Amino acid sequence: MFFVKFALISIIILLEMITIRAHAQPENSSQMGSNWYCNDGYKSTGDQCVKFKVPANARVQGSNWYCNDGYNRSGDQCVKFKVPANALPQGSNWYCNNGYKRSGDQCVKLKVPENAWVQDSKWYCNDGYNRSGDQCVKFKVPGNALVQGSKWKCNNGYKRSGEQCIKFKVPANAWVKGAKWYCNNGYEPSEDQCVKIKVLENAWIHVSKSYCNNGYKRSGDQCVKFKVPANALAQGSKWKCNNGYKRSGDQCVIFEVPANALAQGLNWSCNNGYKRSGDQCVKSEVPKNAWVQDSKWYCNDGYKRSGEQCVKFKVPENALAQGSKWKCNNGYKLSGEQCVKFEVPENAWVQGSKWYCNNGYKRSEDQCVKFKEQLMFLHKVYNGIAT
Numbered sequence: 001m002f003f004v005k006f007a008l009i010s011i012i013i014l015l016e017m018i019t020i021r022a023h024a025q026p027e028n029s030s031q032m033g034s035n036w037y038c039n040d041g042y043k044s045t046g047d048q049c050v051k052f053k054v055p056a057n058a059r060v061q062g063s064n065w066y067c068n069d070g071y072n073r074s075g076d077q078c079v080k081f082k083v084p085a086n087a088l089p090q091g092s093n094w095y096c097n098n099g100y101k102r103s104g105d106q107c108v109k110l111k112v113p114e115n116a117w118v119q120d121s122k123w124y125c126n127d128g129y130n131r132s133g134d135q136c137v138k139f140k141v142p143g144n145a146l147v148q149g150s151k152w153k154c155n156n157g158y159k160r161s162g163e164q165c166i167k168f169k170v171p172a173n174a175w176v177k178g179a180k181w182y183c184n185n186g187y188e189p190s191e192d193q194c195v196k197i198k199v200l201e202n203a204w205i206h207v208s209k210s211y212c213n214n215g216y217k218r219s220g221d222q223c224v225k226f227k228v229p230a231n232a233l234a235q236g237s238k239w240k241c242n243n244g245y246k247r248s249g250d251q252c253v254i255f256e257v258p259a260n261a262l263a264q265g266l267n268w269s270c271n272n273g274y275k276r277s278g279d280q281c282v283k284s285e286v287p288k289n290a291w292v293q294d295s296k297w298y299c300n301d302g303y304k305r306s307g308e309q310c311v312k313f314k315v316p317e318n319a320l321a322q323g324s325k326w327k328c329n330n331g332y333k334l335s336g337e338q339c340v341k342f343e344v345p346e347n348a349w350v351q352g353s354k355w356y357c358n359n360g361y362k363r364s365e366d367q368c369v370k371f372k373e374q375l376m377f378l379h380k381v382y383n384g385i386a387t
Contacts, residue, residue, distance in 0.1 A: 031360065038063055067092065096121060125150065154179060212237060270295055299324060328353060 025036040028049040038049035043063040057078040058065045067078035070089035086107040087094045096107035101121035115136040116123045125136035128147045144165040145152045154165035159179035173194040174181045183194035186205055202223040203210045212223035217237035231252040232239045241252035244263035260281040261268045270281035275295035289310040290297045299310035302321035315326045318339040328339035333353035347368040348355045357368035 035362070070094075302326075 025031060026048050028042045028051070029036045029038050038044050040062060041051060041054065041060045042049040043052050044050075052063070052065070053076070054060055054065045055077050057068050057071045057080070059068060067073050069091055070080060070083060071078040072081050072092050073079075081089075081092070081094075082105070083089050083094045084106050086097045086100045086109070088097060096102050098120060099110050099112070099118045100107040101110055110118060110121065110123060111134065112118055112123045113135045115126045115129045115138070117126060118124075125131050127149055128138060128141065129136040130139050130150050131137075139150070139152075140163070141147055141152045142164050144155045144158045144167070146155055154160050156178060157167060157170065157176045158165040159168050168179070168181075169192065170176055170181045171193045173184045173187045173196075175184060176182075183189050186197055186199075187194040188197050188209075189195075197205060197210055198221065199205060200210055200212070200221065200223045202213045202216045202225070204213060205211075212218050214236060215225060215228065215234040216223040217226050218224075226234075226237070226239070227250070228234050228239045229251050231242045231245045231254070233242060241247050244254060244257065245252040246255045255263075255268075256279070257263050257268045258280045260271045260274045260283070262271060270276050272294060273284055273286070273292045274281040275284050284292060284295060284297060285308070286292055286297045287309050289300045289303045289312070291300060292298075299305050301323055302312060302315060303310040304313050304324035305311075313321075313324070313326075314337075315321050316338050318329045318332045318341070319326045320329060328334055330352060331341060331344070331350050332339040333342050342353070342355070343366070344350055344355045345367050347358045347361045347370070349358060350356075357363050361368040361370055363369075
């Protein structure tokens with residue numbers, strides 16, 4: 001609810017500022033674009049920027065003030081609040097130092113057992129120790145193990161057996177990761193051993209498997225060459241017909257591509273300006289003042305479709321045809337079916353059918369009124385609006 005109210009108040013303030021600032025720029029303000037904003041330490045009052053009072057132990061931000069760390073707002077003053085020993089003020093509150101915890105209005109020292117470390121208002125047991133009530137008790141770490149926080153883990157090449165780490169057997173041609181072993185490249189596991197993979201002729205090995213070369217397929221323990229028909233290409237253990245051919249049993253037969261067409265894989269498509277009619281490509285009928293894309297035609301700029309024709313449409317003076325429509329030129333606006341020139345005041349620029357005041361000028365009815373030039377930083381603009 002607070003944020004909703006804050007947003008509504010901000011919008012009301014912004015609207016008031018926009019209304020007010022249609023006049024000349026006052027002193028103690030800064031300009032950005034076609035608007036002005038009161039400087040830090042000033043607030044908008046009518047058409048003026050009035051300096052506001054800042055109490056001791058406060059800082060200014062935009063058109064408001066805020067109490068320093070260790071002080072609370074009380075009416076129009078910043079009153080120092082009590083910070084207990086072993087605490088640090090942050091904004092309008094205080095927080096206990098590391099190793100202390102809050103107890104009422106005090107910070108009392110944490111009771112930290114041996115073999116523990118502190119973070120903020122809590123303590124944690126060191127590696128190799130477990131929490132037991134208010135103590136950190138050392139736990140037993142077997143040989144060939146490594147401590148990780150409140151647990152232990154067997155070293156590489158060892159595996160857990162109850163509360164011990166026992167070395168496990170690693171066969172030849174193997175490597176170890178954690179509590180497991182894996183066969184080297186070119187070897188495969190066979191019970192407790194790594195046996196060399198039989199490399200087949202016309203095959204290659206990846207990790208612990210062999211794969212037949214391109215153009216060969218596996219048949220038992222062999223890689224046998226398979227027949228690739230004419231006008232085909234081997235892909236792994238299969239073959240695929242070339243472009244413009246299609247499969248017919250174990251052969252690749254050419255499929256008929258009509259005139260004015262192009263083969264694409266297992267199909268064909270008509271050339272630009274032609275359209276499909278059964279198994280043929282017939283020339284598309286294109287009317288005058290049209291252009292072709294693939295099998296369709298489109299009217300030129302300044303023409304619109306009427307049945308199977310492109311009919312010229314009327315474009316008024318000071319307008320430009322865009323496809324099947326028209327648009328008024330820059331500096332002109334639509335009035336019925338005409339483009340009429342609109343008046344542009346001094347110190348303004350035109351875009352399309354609108355005009356905008358130059359930088360440093362503000363719109364006032366049909367004129368652009370100059371502001372007094374001053375530098376404005378973005379964060380001041382934000383703070384001036386948000387507060």
